Amino acid sequence: MQHIETLIKEKLNSDIRFVEGLNACMNCGICTAICPAAEFYDYDPRTMLTIVQSGNLQKIRELLESDTIWYCGQCMSCKTRCPRHNCPGLVISVLRKISQETGAFTQSRMGRQQYLLRKGLGNALLNIGYSLHPSFIKPADHPEQGPVWQWIFENASEIYKTVGANLDEEGPGVLRKIDKEAMTEFRAIFEETGCLELFRLIDQYSSIKALELGITNEANQPDMDQYLHFIENEQETSY
């Protein structure tokens, strides 16, 4: 217990985004007033910042284990208005990072979703060097994309050509395939700067959680496909 809280303190103080983002909050509520997440979730950036500012490590730890820090939509509207040059959204980024590094994220429903993002988005990045590819946006998972997208999805190679894109081809242009050398450098950067380590931590803590929840295979090992399915369908209790 004590150890984790000391670790949280060290991590908080060593992150320059934390130094930049928190600067004597006076609780005016200007951030909450326009926060998109405060309107649609039980979330209040002001009280989040008050807790962090209090320095109460037990409360900060509870924050890291809660849904609270995962509600922010990272629009950074809070930054524009704060009369003390604070940026709650930036503090959230720091808290989320620490929550993942300490495993606290697996204690909340919204936090557990990081495993989904790490698998989906994380693998996409490592595979193609971009966050998205038309083939990732499957109409069945994205009904909001509508019939036009369905048409594009089904006929991508032809349709992208009509507007001059270079889908999956060599050379420059829209949606080109990023060459091998660039991808090698890209992945090396991910390794060198600790992103792959973060992926490993998310995987590791998620496995522990799967085990804890009894989501295991016949060999009594965590069944991560089933865990992915579990967190994908985990419902909000009420809103």
Add this chain to the structure above:
Amino acid sequence: MQTETSKNWSQFNKDIANDHYYYLRSCIRQNFFPGSEVAFLDILRNKLGKTIYDDASHTTCAGIGYHCDIVPFETIQALAARHFSLMTEKGLKHAVVSCVTSFGIYSEILDTWNHFPESLEKTRNALRKSTGREFELPENVVHCSDIVYKFRKEIKDQAKHTLTNTKTGKPLKIVDHIGCHYAKIFPERGVGGAEFPKVLTGMITAWGGETVDYPERRHCCGFGFRHYFVKNNRSYSLSNSKKKFESMEPFQPDAIVTNCPGCNLFLDRWQYTLEQIERKTYGQQGQGIPVLTYEELAGLVLGYDPWKLGLQFHQVEVEPFLDKMGIAYKKGDKYKNLDGKIIGERPMVNELNIV
């Protein structure tokens, strides 16, 4: 309804380089509005006579991963550094960024390096160690919409159409939606600051349109990064866009124009979704409100073919807007390939014109 900026920011001029650009593509824009990126390069090269380098070797900035919190700050710093290194190799110093979140990311990184030089050193070391690369800091980093804003008058001089309702002779009413990461984090990096950015309204008024100031103008589209990518959180995104639609509805805009590819996507798709789940549309005569990128808007003004611009990629039909502008287009060409054949099974048009 004309928007004026107050003294403070209107006197502030953002430095936008004049030529010799290096282009950085956007994950969302190239996927969903590929024609916009193609048109942007074409306008710059063939209408404005500028040079812009389109590099095959650059990658994502991983900004989406960063704001989904699975990619550390150190990683995006090194990725940005790699892009600056590519620029250095080409002898270029003016980065032009297609994505608003990328633009925000580069701004945040440059600001961090400025305030904490040790993080720049750390990044140099990380880049050197992982790729052997060195880099020089760019002289100018702007968003693509800044460039179009800068040359809005030159575009107007070559205009084939204006933003006027050709039937009534009145200016078209256009809502501007600025991506949050364009100027909310660093107001001094946006044309006109954070509260009344001029980057889009400048284009709209220069090309003959009228801008709309509505209460939820500055509200986020609701992307929320993790909130869209995780299916169960998507209602957050929908609800925020809805808030905007409800607020702009009384003003009956003819179109929405955005500078952020994500916003363009969500303001388009959530209108369709709201029509599907609530049977509600927010545009004129029960229709949706067409949502255009600024490249598309510039392209239409310059007389580009709507389907070459990729307007068929939008879920909310753009034809009512084209009709108002008096643009002659062939409806049938919308779904044709380069050989003039209809591609696949064309999407059904529903009764509310949200395709």
Add this chain to the structure above:
Amino acid sequence: MNEFAHLVSRPSRQIDYQTFDNRLLAYVLRYEPSFLTCMSCGGCTATCSAGKLTDFNIRRIGLMLRRGQTDKLAAEIDKCMFCGKCSLVCPRDVNIRNVVLLIKKESTRLHAENQKV
């Protein structure tokens, strides 16, 4: 299966003054005008007997009333033990106990008349 089942317009948490339910507040103010001078200092909450045993927050009750957030008010005030200590400590001499009684009385009446509170 409805493919849009996961997509709903979420209810707003925003206090919207355009849809202010004034009925309970008007009633309370008519019979207990001292309530007007509450300045939300929290003295009442600090001394509240029920607040020590439950999550009951008497200061918030007053705020909910003043902001027209009356939907959960009736259920919430059932936690009050009517000990009256809140009225004793109030620096503005608001008869808080009576405020709660009045809320109870009027919300019961509205409920009986089948009007949604």
Add this chain to the structure above:
Amino acid sequence: MEKEQKHVAVIGAGIAGLHTANLLAQSGHKVTILEKEKYPGGHLNQWHHLFPDHSSPEWIISGLLDEQLQFDHLKMISSTEITSIEKNNGHFAINAGNELRIYADAVVISTGFKLFDARQKEEYGYGLFKNVITSADLEQSLKSGQPLTTASGKTPSRVAFIHCIGSRDAKCGNTYCSKVCCITGVKQALEISEMLPETEIFCFYMDLRLYGSKFDDLYLQAQKKHKIQFIRGRLSEAAETHDKRLQIKAEDTLSGRPLRMEVDMIVLLAGMEKNEAHQMFSSTKLLELDEHGFFKSKNIQLTRNETTQPGIFIAGTCICPMSVNETIENAGAASILVNRYLEHQQLTNHHE
């Protein structure tokens, strides 16, 4: 030994300057007041009623001017702006427009404050939306005697007062409290309520800094008698709706929930800022300014009216934000320090 008559130059004919000048003249000194405007009285000329007693400010100005008449050795030069001050051998040469040059043994600066330009807070739409006004605009409107209406001539059904405009705000560089805006807001809210009893009035505040005992009585009266509602939350933005009302957003921090409201009129309680004229004094290294651009006192506790330059004194809101009665008290204190300085100078000169 006969006392040599000393000459004091007072810069600025607001109430601080007028009062200091009168007191110094009464002590027998020759006094010259320099005022850049045509008429004396400064900001007080724009006020309708003062807090906490709703008295008219006119009698203060006219009272001070009447008092002047008894002193032949007090002179006021208006429409004159100072261009520079030089110090030589412990004496001052003040250069003003029209090639006017005045020599003085001591100088009192009473140049006052500048009202914060609310247009800087773009998110509140002042200068953009017609129904967004400042407390100064409201004071003038009240002074005109005309009933308060919206831009389209309607009686406002709901008015919101917004505290801390240009105060306690790092965004506009003013991190200090302007001190008098809270009570101004309460006073003006009461006046609107008296005039338009049907109008709902809200005050959005961070802290109600009603520092005078009488001030809190007004607060109580506002709540009790006028049903004015106080919401603790700083306004985040104001925007015009299609029907030209204003939509405002704040957090009701005591409830912990965001709040949205439509109002017909917004009153921005604009704070006090450094007067730009201060720059002239600091650029010549004659005087030091504090971190907020106001004149720096030699000692903030003991000698508030002494500057870092012997012989130059400060009075009133060029030191920091003050109310009318504090300004008058402060001007009195300044005159005592000037007297002490001149007496001391007399003695030293005599011994030399």
